[in-house]
Amino acid sequence: MQWGKTWLDQKLNRGNLDDQLCASICREFTEVHGVQFFDTAEGYGGGTSEERLKDVLIPGEKQSHGAPHVIGTKFLPTLARWTHGSFARALRGSCQRLGVDAIDIYFIHTPIHPLPLEHWVRAACVETKAGRIREIGISNCNAQQVRRACAEAQKHGLRIAANQIMFNLLCFQSPELQETLRACRENQVQIIAYAPIGQGLLTEALTDEKFSKIRLARMTRLVMDELQDLRSVIKSLADKYGKSMAQICLNWTICHGAIPLVGTRSMQQAQDTAGCLGWRLSAEDVAELDRNALKRSTLSKPRWKRVIFVTFITLLVFGYQVNHWVDWLQSKWRAISPWQRRQADCTVETAMYVCCLALFLQAAVATATPFVTRAELKVVPGTVDIVDFSTAHSRLYIFMSSVRWVSAAALYLGVCIICAHLWRDTDQPVWVILVMHLGTYFFIVHFCLFLCVSLRQLSNVNMMDAIRTLTTAKDTVSICPMLAVLFIECWVAANDIRTPAGLPGVPQGFAQDYMFVATWAMLMQLIVCLVNGFVYTLPKDTNSKVMRFCGNSLRGGLTAISIVFYLTLVTVYASILVVLVSRYTNTSRAATGSGAWFA
Structure with missing residues (x-):
């Protein structure tokens, strides 16, 4: 369940779910259809998805069908985690957020990390013997990685219970997936299938517009024409059984012995998902679907692409952590x-x-x-x-x-x-937030310059390097007041326009995005300016320790700083140009602000 509650989830998932809807979805699954297994992860919403699942489920409580809930969550081996201690801390955090003493099944979210997969499997075995994990799982592992993980677990007298991978009709015929399935059968590892309906690629609701926005299609370089034959077969079986295309795909997954996972975000989707239970496709129909399946497996992606993805996830987790710190500071501020x-x-x-x-x-x-x-x-x-x-x-x-x-x-x-x-x-409205940022940059620089000049005048401290740097920074942020005026004027002008619904208008979505881009590019330019000032204060004598130990790195760093500075400078002025154009091209139809990614 990717039910995160942060502002990052608001952007990544195009909106957050409210608590009442999440509770209704869980009741629909557990009380009406007897669903037992719920999957989440610390990486979903920075742990807020786990907290929400705790609020709507009572782990271990028996349902009306007599079976207890089974909750699985995942450890994300980011580039900031290297030790068994970091694994243990992440596990304790998940237990605390889920309100349990032990995790039913704890997955290692990805095998991609500078440390070998066996390192994390050993950590999971230690925690299993300590009673904090009931079953060990792995995720996104190919055949070789499955065998390595199972071999490591067997050394400790334990087993790998499940492998969570992408398993659907888009990838079933790929050699990599077939080999992974054989490795899982050899080691009695249960397949847990995510994206069983291909993130909507195999449902009736797919349109050309939606296809272009589905990440899985871009990841696998899929084109719409390649789906036509497969979708036709699924549609004919849906008509034959009186089911939806999604239910056919989910039942096919069950017929292959896998447990399907569906990211549910509405009651209609929950009811449609549960419709795959209580019946089975015939063997002939399963075989027909197998013959028409595609070969687009994510297990065959080059390692460098997966490394980039893990790096992105590391940055995303850091963003979640920053969001957590900000929320904590705001709560303390309000309390005191x-x-x-x-x-x-x-x-x-x-x-x-x-x-x-x-x-x-x-x-x-x-x-x-x-x-x-x-x-x-x-x-x-x-x-x-x-x-x-x-x-x-x-x-x-x-x-x-x-x-x-x-x-x-x-x-x-x-x-x-x-x-x-x-x-x-x-x-606050978006323009107020942006103006607050710009004003903060402006006054912080001027205040620091005021302090340095005052210290120099009141004492014999030589502050000239700091004064030079801050003087340059002052010139950099001198545009902030004019940027703030531009943003305010753009919003005031848009407010005079009336949308088709009769509401006051706002700048176009792309204009709001470029306001954000200009603001953050200004911050980056300011940071680069300060770093540049610090670097130039270092001794440049070739005999100095600094130049002996990091001379080439220092020269390369100065070049990189200059490149970043000019890139951010171009970004600021390009964004200003876009906002100016939007100011004079806004219309009642465009003044709804739709399509804004940041705002």
């Missing part, structure tokens, strides 16, 4: 500062007045200081664009500078209060 929510409007309004007054005072003092103190401007040695004052009235200058520092501190304190209020309210 309820008084701020009650007085938020008054506090923020006061902060706005303080910012305006501090900005005016700071500008006035900065303008008056050279005249009042009779100071002369001088260029800081070693620079061409950083200036300082030279005056004989040092005490008066210190007083004027102190007033400027206090006003600057008040300005940034007010900005922090306003930003904290905006970031706490997560239910």
